[in-house]
Amino acid sequence: LARFLVLAILVFLLGCTKSFEVEDAGKMQEFYISHSGPLRDGASYPIKITVTGQIDGKALIYIAPSVTTYNSSYSMTFGLRDREKILYREITSKNSVIVYKPITAKKGKLTIKVEFKN
Numbered sequence: 832l833a834r835f836l837v838l839a840i841l842v843f844l845l846g847c848t849k850s851f852e853v854e855d856a857g858k859m860q861e862f863y864i865s866h867s868g869p870l871r872d873g874a875s876y877p878i879k880i881t882v883t884g885q886i887d888g889k890a891l892i893y894i895a896p897s898v899t900t901y902n903s904s905y906s907m908t909f910g911l912r913d914r915e916k917i918l919y920r921e922i923t924s925k926n927s928v929i930v931y932k933p934i935t936a937k938k939g940k941l942t943i944k945v946e947f948k949n
Contacts, residue, residue, distance in 0.1 A: 847866065877948040929945060
């Protein structure tokens with residue numbers, strides 16, 4: 832029991848990390864994420880999104896509570912000359928979606944790493 836409690840505390844303190852692969856740069860993709868920590872009313876959760884890889888054009892990556900919601904403050908563009916970009920934000924939804932939307936990109940691969948910070 833003690834080992835389990837120590838492990839649970841470490842996971843809570845270190846946050847949660849998930850990675851997603853964009854294999855087809857020419858196709859819109861959605862990646863669903865959720866914060867594993869305790870939900871507090873009105874709380875915001877610090878999140879870090881790191882995008883790495885290479886594509887042959889331009890794409891938009893954004894985080895939202897749903898696929899149809901878009902806010903430019905929670906987005907970044909990734910282009911031909913980019914190899915890594917990072918977006919730091921605070922979100923209020925425990926469940927969110929990361930959307931990859933190609934603008935002119937047709938080929939390439941990206942990794943989207945999502946880190947919730949406690």
